[in-house]
Amino acid sequence: MADKILSISRRTHATPFTRRVEAAGVKGYTVYNHMLLPTFFDSNEADYWSLCQDVQVWDVSCERQIEVCGPDSERLIQLMTPRDISRAVIGQGLYAPLCDEHGAIINDPILIKFASDHWWISIADSDVDLWARGLAQGYGLEVKIREAKIWPLAVQGPKAETLVSRVFGDEVPGIRFFRSKMLEFCGAEMMVMRSGYSKQGGFEIYLNDPDLAESLWDELFAQGEDLNVRAGGPNLIERIESGLLSYGNDMDSSHNPFECGLDAFIDLDAEIESMSLPALRKLKDSSQHLLVGLVFNEAMSFDDFSVTVDDRIVGDIRSQVWSPRYQKHLAMVMMKRDFLSLNSNVSINAKIGNIADLPFDFNALR
């Protein structure tokens, strides 16, 4: 398909950073949580190398924060996730699939606890606020649910710690992975977490004052000039090489967490009130699919996303990209489990590929 224009309207919300993103020469967007998410500035590949070698600033305002406050907050959030949240630490980010009463994945957010009666759900692309509101209303819970006035800005890449330290000070290097500190910028305190949707290292700054957006952006670029700082966004090449899942792409509400390799985030034996646990206990050993990697030694162009063995359809390509670093075509595929034990060669468009575990182990693939 040739490139198409995105028709932008109020419904595809701009962010407090959009003017700077535009000035930085953004070429593509996607729409994520009803908001503009920049996808590339130079090209996917040039952006990839910049991310892996230097440092990038990403407008990820679309990572909306669903704020849940009130005495029943923790109960509501525990109902929504099969991960035991009882030992969450204040200021910690917790990757936690949200699952419904059938065990289906509704979203895979980061949960952030500020107090037992004050949480953020940092969501992937689905209207989790509506689900939470429906549950709260139906169960009669005492909570307030709103989309918080927060616009995250990610700083990602090997030089991210240097850059964020220059702007937010000496406490930055001491922040551990998925932990945060409240740090000051222009007199305002905002949360800075070591996190982000890449495996190149970095931070997410939870901007809480839209009037500071452009100053923050400008300061990062001024302080990062010698670090080759660039504008960027979640990069398809890097995220697939790194095996980072994308809700809506690799899995959706037709899948359960065991099909996505998320077993580690499901506390099947916990004595918690989580609406999906009864279903998940039954699904544990009976789910039919598994998300795996698929590797081709040449660049592929797909007309058909079905993966076959002996003309039987055994899997479905969910995401895929050419890796310039490894010179392989990488895909994430929802495969029938039955097949996985039998064979590791499959074909697509008559080309032979190899099944691989996720995340990809490139030492083994060489």
Add this chain to the structure above:
Amino acid sequence: MADKILSISRRTHATPFTRRVEAAGVKGYTVYNHMLLPTFFDSNEADYWSLCQDVQVWDVSCERQIEVCGPDSERLIQLMTPRDISRAVIGQGLYAPLCDEHGAIINDPILIKFASDHWWISIADSDVDLWARGLAQGYGLEVKIREAKIWPLAVQGPKAETLVSRVFGDEVPGIRFFRSKMLEFCGAEMMVMRSGYSKQGGFEIYLNDPDLAESLWDELFAQGEDLNVRAGGPNLIERIESGLLSYGNDMDSSHNPFECGLDAFIDLDAEIESMSLPALRKLKDSSQHLLVGLVFNEAMSFDDFSVTVDDRIVGDIRSQVWSPRYQKHLAMVMMKRDFLSLNSNVSINAKIGNIADLPFDFNALR
């Protein structure tokens, strides 16, 4: 802002019609309910004249149908809407705002009743299925909720009845507005309703077999050649001229239906169990805003969407477009009600505009 590319992925779902849409030369998309919605093929203005003079075929698969089945279906749907649905007729479409317990608008779908235990919610752009699932779970209702395997195709324009009759037969002209019939195409029965997101007249065909999508598209184009049939999509010029609301643009969950002029769809006095009615009864005479029209005699280019009087901000432009037919710049504005009684001249960027009722009355404006 210069045009930007839409980065398309599995998450921005293609539809069964996408190959034909692409072959027809689509130039722009938006993302609506996580799905591609074609926005223009030639230009907004050329598409507008084609829609108003001839007939267009629109891929509106993104009008997802949330199917609610089971003994508590009608109860759940009535909980979600303040419109009394008790007298809905089988096969009828019912425009019905969905509102939460605070009276906020969650969506403004068309409800379609097949039986008291079988409904479709034909949704605007928000994940209503999640809200419905949360409510059903919390209230313990006996319902099944799923996104139905339905991909609506709209045929719109003054020649739409002729074209749809050629493809679906003699029963088509007898279908009244927002009523439907089950009609046959290639041996499959599908719902054909007189409806659609324009005021040029037309039908929506609720395709229920994706394998027939391209045959249906091709048949409409083959039978419509002498009618100048073209591919199109919801047209910004036509929908604003016609005063059709767009959820997410003109209003969102920060508004109540009285602010959007939807009073006629709220049955304040009905003895029904609808979760928003208590709040709406209080809001009826106290809502602070009203969505109105705004008319300028010259084309405008906005940097700032604030509407002012004497340097006070009194309104917020939600949608706007140049009307080539009326040679006016038209906007839909969420205005402070206090101001509306005082004056009908406002300014934006130092240009003077006139407040108008919605839908616009172009005879009065001339």
